[in-house]
Amino acid sequence: MSRAVVLLSGGLDSTVTLAYALAERDEVIPLTIDYGQRHEREIMAAKNVVNYYGLDSHTIMDIDLHCFVSSALTSSSLTIPERGSVESIREGIPVTYVPARNIIFLSIAAGLCESESAGRVYIGANAVDYSGYPDCRPEFFGQFQRVLEVGTKTGVEGNAVEIVTPIIDLTKGEIVSLGKELGAPLQLTWSCYRGGRVACGRCDSCLLRLKGFEEAGTRDPIPYEEDE
Amino acid sequence: MSRAVVLLSGGLDSTVTLAYALAERDEVIPLTIDYGQRHEREIMAAKNVVNYYGLDSHTIMDIDLHCFVSSALTSSSLTIPERGSVESIREGIPVTYVPARNIIFLSIAAGLCESESAGRVYIGANAVDYSGYPDCRPEFFGQFQRVLEVGTKTGVEGNAVEIVTPIIDLTKGEIVSLGKELGAPLQLTWSCYRGGRVACGRCDSCLLRLKGFEEAGTRDPIPYEEDE
Numbered sequence: 001m002s003r004a005v006v007l008l009s010g011g012l013d014s015t016v017t018l019a020y021a022l023a024e025r026d027e028v029i030p031l032t033i034d035y036g037q038r039h040e041r042e043i044m045a046a047k048n049v050v051n052y053y054g055l056d057s058h059t060i061m062d063i064d065l066h067c068f069v070s071s072a073l074t075s076s077s078l079t080i081p082e083r084g085s086v087e088s089i090r091e092g093i094p095v096t097y098v099p100a101r102n103i104i105f106l107s108i109a110a111g112l113c114e115s116e117s118a119g120r121v122y123i124g125a126n127a128v129d130y131s132g133y134p135d136c137r138p139e140f141f142g143q144f145q146r147v148l149e150v151g152t153k154t155g156v157e158g159n160a161v162e163i164v165t166p167i168i169d170l171t172k173g174e175i176v177s178l179g180k181e182l183g184a185p186l187q188l189t190w191s192c193y194r195g196g197r198v199a200c201g202r203c204d205s206c207l208l209r210l211k212g213f214e215e216a217g218t219r220d221p222i223p224y225e226e227d228e
Numbered sequence: 229m230s231r232a233v234v235l236l237s238g239g240l241d242s243t244v245t246l247a248y249a250l251a252e253r254d255e256v257i258p259l260t261i262d263y264g265q266r267h268e269r270e271i272m273a274a275k276n277v278v279n280y281y282g283l284d285s286h287t288i289m290d291i292d293l294h295c296f297v298s299s300a301l302t303s304s305s306l307t308i309p310e311r312g313s314v315e316s317i318r319e320g321i322p323v324t325y326v327p328a329r330n331i332i333f334l335s336i337a338a339g340l341c342e343s344e345s346a347g348r349v350y351i352g353a354n355a356v357d358y359s360g361y362p363d364c365r366p367e368f369f370g371q372f373q374r375v376l377e378v379g380t381k382t383g384v385e386g387n388a389v390e391i392v393t394p395i396i397d398l399t400k401g402e403i404v405s406l407g408k409e410l411g412a413p414l415q416l417t418w419s420c421y422r423g424g425r426v427a428c429g430r431c432d433s434c435l436l437r438l439k440g441f442e443e444a445g446t447r448d449p450i451p452y453e454e455d456e
Contacts, residue, residue, distance in 0.1 A: 059295055061291070061292065061295065062290070062291075062292060063289070063290075063291045063336075064289065064290060065339070067287055067289065067340065067343070068339055068340065068342075068343040093381050093384075097381055098339070099338070099339035099340070099341075099342035099343050099380065099381065100335050100336070100338045100339035100342065100379075100380055101339070102379065103335040103338065103339070103375060103376075103379055103380070104332070104335040104336055104339060107328050107331040107332040107335045108291075108328070108332055110327070110328045110331065111293070111296055111326070111327035111328030111329070111331070111332060112295065112296065112327070113327075114296075114327035114328065115295070115296040115327050134378065134379055134380055134381060134383065134384045135379040135380065137378070137379075139378045139379075140375065140378050140379035143371065143374045143375045143377075143378050143379065144375050144379070146371045146374070147331060147368065147371045147372050147375055148331075149371075150362065150365070150367045150368050150371050151328075151330065151331055151362055151363040151365075151367075151368035151371065151372070152327065152328055152331070152362055152363065153321050153325055153327065153362060155362065156321075156362045
């Protein structure tokens with residue numbers, strides 16, 4: 001049994017990744033980073049998922065990225081886009097791109113791994129339905145692995161923290177199917193970029209999620225505005 | 229004139245680096261990261277340096293790394309070592325190593341660059357008197373540059389944020405000399421790992437600093453315990 005830090009946002013992808021790490025029999029340290037995203041709904045979802053699995057250590061780290069004014073996820077002066085259809089998402093890097101987000105997240109997770117003597121960090125990045133984020137692609141993770149090899153204590157000792165991306169090549173439909181197969185609590189997850197009482201069903205994240213459940217031939221268990 | 233983020237801890241090395249960036253005529257955005265180091269003395273030094281130069285934007289970002297229990301700089305249960313002489317510092321990676329610190333700092337700085345349309349990030353890392361930190365070596369910065377090329381918006385657009393390490397090859401003595409030549413306010417800087425009213429003169433950081441002033445043939449302008 002080895003120790004692993006799992007980056008857990010409370011969304012669909014990271015929750016399935018957590019379920020995967022547990023199925024690998026890793027001793028899991030969930031790490032949630034509260035970076036001033038627009039709402040606290042996502043953090044609550046992460047807490048609910050951790051409770052569901054009865055994990056006793058949940059590291060929630062605050063880092064205020066409100067000074068990153070160029071992203072619609074950290075700046076309230078920008079609008080979350082509504083495109084009408086999932087097909088129109090694939091047009092360059094969207095305004096919801098948070099500069100260097102996964103680089104920052106992986107850095108913190110790698111540091112926590114070193115401090116906790118954990119050998120792996122799991123991240124639920126996905127390059128299939130990546131909707132334009134450069135820091136969700138395999139090339140990025142490969143280069144970041146090199147950084148951990150040359151720039152950390154464990155790395156120079158020949159024992160670098162290993163970055164694990166179990167769902168990077170899966171479609172959203174395959175992620176939903178894997179989550180169901182692993183018994184992941186998909187009903188507790190939150191993907192919507194808005195922080196309403198129920199999911200909006202119209203932002204990029206909702207559109208991709210709904211497409212995933214459709215492809216998996218199953219119903220999304222969370223409520224949406226249009227259901228009400 | 230181009231814009232640049234300068235990582236400014238308030239220490240000798242980062243202050244000389246700031247002076248260097250200003251001499252390059254870059255429009256400088258100083259970034260200080262308050263990561264829960266043992267004392268606030270260092271943050272105050274950074275503020276004093278920014279005031280000295282009359283810079284109007286100073287981003288101070290909080291990120292609580294107290295959960296990194298393995299470092300003497302973030303955990304109060306570990307002791308800052310006293311070795312007696314500067315020669316004995318070079319024995320592996322010291323307990324003051326903060327896991328992934330420069331990786332975390334550079335990630336945040338690169339994100340701020342992207343958000344502020346700044347093309348460079350300056351970091352006052354030094355590989356000569358590096359006292360065992362793997363994330364101060366040129367190999368590390370080279371790999372991190374690759375990460376910015378493949379993992380950020382500006383990178384995939386062919387315009388990655390450039391990491392600049394102007395003092396990486398200098399001895400401590402040369403850094404002091406450069407600082408004096410550039411008129412850097414060395415009297416306002418703080419290097420001591422302890423947060424006393426005056427510098428202790430005995431921790432690794434004080435020993436290296438004092439060696440630097442000695443090599444440069446000049447007196448360190450800050451007060452030390454033994455002067456009192």
